[in-house]
Amino acid sequence: MLAALQELYPDAACELDFRTPFELLVATVLSAQATDVSVNAATPALFAAYPDAFALAQAEPEDIEPYIRRIGLYRAKAKNLAGLARLLVERHGGEVPNDFDAVVALPGAGRKTANVVLSNAYGYPAIAVDTHVGRLARRLGLSTQTNPDKVEADLEGLFPKDKWVYMHHGLILHGRRVCFARKPNCGACLMAEFCPKVGVTDAQG
CATH class of the missing domain: 1.10.1670.10 (Helix-hairpin-Helix base-excision DNA repair enzymes (C-terminal))
Structure with a gap:
């Protein structure tokens, strides 16, 4: 099975667009019950406005909503993004921690999000x-x-x-x-x- 997958998809990798662990975290939270295509369409403008946790921590959910309105559950996700950015600043100096439990503790980030972020940003082995x-x-x-x-x-x-x-x-x-x-x-x-x-x-x- 592994050999078949590797023959079919030799370069399989994360299809969310990101440049930093912070961008990957935000994109992964947005991808819940949404397509990667819709997330990738929304994040360039979002990241231009809020390039890091410090910038996003200053935003209210209603400031974030217009950037992600085309993504499912956008109101709840805007609230989660504002909350997780503030916790990143308060607890982790604005950086995404390389720690499973710390990521799971962030608003909107469950076990799947932590696995995606840690594996793709920090090489953490996870499915x-x-x-x-x-x-x-x-x-x-x-x-x-x-x-x-x-x-x-x-x-x-x-x-x-x-x-x-x-x-x-x-x-x-x-x-x-x-x-x-x-x-x-x-x-x-x-x-x-x-x-x-x-x-x-x-x-x-």
Whole structure:
């Protein structure tokens, strides 16, 4: 499975646009229940206005909302961004900490966000479980769990630690491009020969 993913997506990487750990944190919080495309369309103007935590900490949620209005749940996310920026300034000198628990403690940042930020910004070994990763893990027989934390534990027990970050990105790309939820394109899948659910959609179980 790992070999098939690497053949399909040799350069799989984070598709959120960012230049700094701060930008990655903000983009990841915005990406919850939203597409990377919509986030990438919004963040250039947002980061031009608020280039770091110190600038964003001065903003009120209603100041942030116009920049992210096209992203789902934008009001709640604007509130979270204002709150996390203030905590970054108060607790971490304006920097995104290289510490899992510290990132999880930020508003709008859960376990998945911490895994994405720490793995892509600081090389922390992690598999962040989003809807694509969870779906493919169950469909490919890698996990029977629906709880993302338990899926994460199952995947980390199956694959080498130095491949965890790649697995996260590879599974996401496969979910977006081939193994769709409603109608998977099994004919284009290099894993079809050993997939236990070839041709089965989520609706069919």
